[in-house]
Amino acid sequence: MTRRKLVAGNWKMNGSRAALAELDGIAAAAAAAPNVDVMVAVPFTLIAPAADRAPTLSIGAEDVHEADSGAHTGCVSAAMVKEAGARFTLVGHSERRMDQGETSHDAWAKAAAARRQGLHVISCCGETEAERDADRAERVVQAQIEKSVPDNADGSWFTLAYEPRWAIGTGRTPTLEQIAAIHAIARAKLRTLIGDAADGVRILYGGSVTGDNAATILACDNVDGALVGGASLTAAKFVPIITAAAAL
Numbered sequence: 001m002t003r004r005k006l007v008a009g010n011w012k013m014n015g016s017r018a019a020l021a022e023l024d025g026i027a028a029a030a031a032a033a034p035n036v037d038v039m040v041a042v043p044f045t046l047i048a049p050a051a052d053r054a055p056t057l058s059i060g061a062e063d064v065h066e067a068d069s070g071a072h073t074g075c076v077s078a079a080m081v082k083e084a085g086a087r088f089t090l091v092g093h094s095e096r097r098m099d100q101g102e103t104s105h106d107a108w109a110k111a112a113a114a115r116r117q118g119l120h121v122i123s124c125c126g127e128t129e130a131e132r133d134a135d136r137a138e139r140v141v142q143a144q145i146e147k148s149v150p151d152n153a154d155g156s157w158f159t160l161a162y163e164p165r166w167a168i169g170t171g172r173t174p175t176l177e178q179i180a181a182i183h184a185i186a187r188a189k190l191r192t193l194i195g196d197a198a199d200g201v202r203i204l205y206g207g208s209v210t211g212d213n214a215a216t217i218l219a220c221d222n223v224d225g226a227l228v229g230g231a232s233l234t235a236a237k238f239v240p241i242i243t244a245a246a247a248l
Contacts, residue, residue: 003202005218005245006159006225008039008122009232010062010090010206015046023054025235026242030057033246037225039122040232041090044076051085060088060120063096066109068116078110078117088120092148094165104147111150115157122159122204122227123148125186129166137164138185145189153193155200161227162186167207169229176220179205183222211240218245 009026023040030038039058042050051059065075081089091114092107104125111121125144127137141162150158162182167173174182183203190198205217206227217223225245231237 003155003200003224004035004037005248006037006039006202006204007238007242007245008041008060008159008161008204008225008227009238010041010093010227010229011043011046011233012062012095012229013043014233015042017046017049019233020046020050020053022233022235022238023050023057026232026238027054027057029235029239029242033242036242036245038242039088039120041088041122044081044084047081047084047086058087058120059085060090060122061086062090062093064089064091064110064114064119066106066113068113078114078119082117082119086119088122089114090122090124090161092124092144094124094126094163094168098165104144107144107148108150111148111153111158115150115152118157120157120159122161124161124163124206124227126163126165126207132164132166137182141182141186142189145186146193149190149193151194153190153201154197155202159202159204160186160190161204161206163206163227169208171208173208173213173217176216179217179223180220183220187222209241211237211244214241214244215247218248 041060061081064078091110127140202224209226
């Protein structure tokens, strides 16, 4: 089936109110590419001003807590980010897994919490360099998907993102054959979990995506878009990726 391309940015722990001016060019590019969905996840402090500045863009959170409320100092709930203007959230990002020790079960619980609030979810999976070198990439990704994808997931609210951890922010990318192979495996695993609904779930590739390599990566089988880190911080670097997606 035909799935709309999705280009999602992740600002991580970067940005300021002044940096939100970059959203003007990104929003203009999104408007000029009606066949592509464009999303931008920003730090919690920027969700409300980003949503106000770029109401035509889908602004999201980089994480949410699995509980709806409670004694969780320093955490932010899905209801809170929605009230601030978020339309989606990331869960299970590799940096959360590495830096905060989060698990695939945590990603599953956070996805469920986001769903309760009507947020779209981009759930991340991917192997480390050691796991890739040990020929365990496929098994690792399959296990993460099995433990993190909710039973009721479908493409109307759920997106999967494959991000090899060793390629994030390093300038390194897997070969096109490696990307296509993991995306095919991810699609097959989704089918075992949610049946025919898997065909409607978009699978993004994330890991050093740039305007120079976006066209070839996005043309791979089962690659339905990109999850972009550093290159999403400026319109100059992010817009070429949107343009590449629109040309496919």
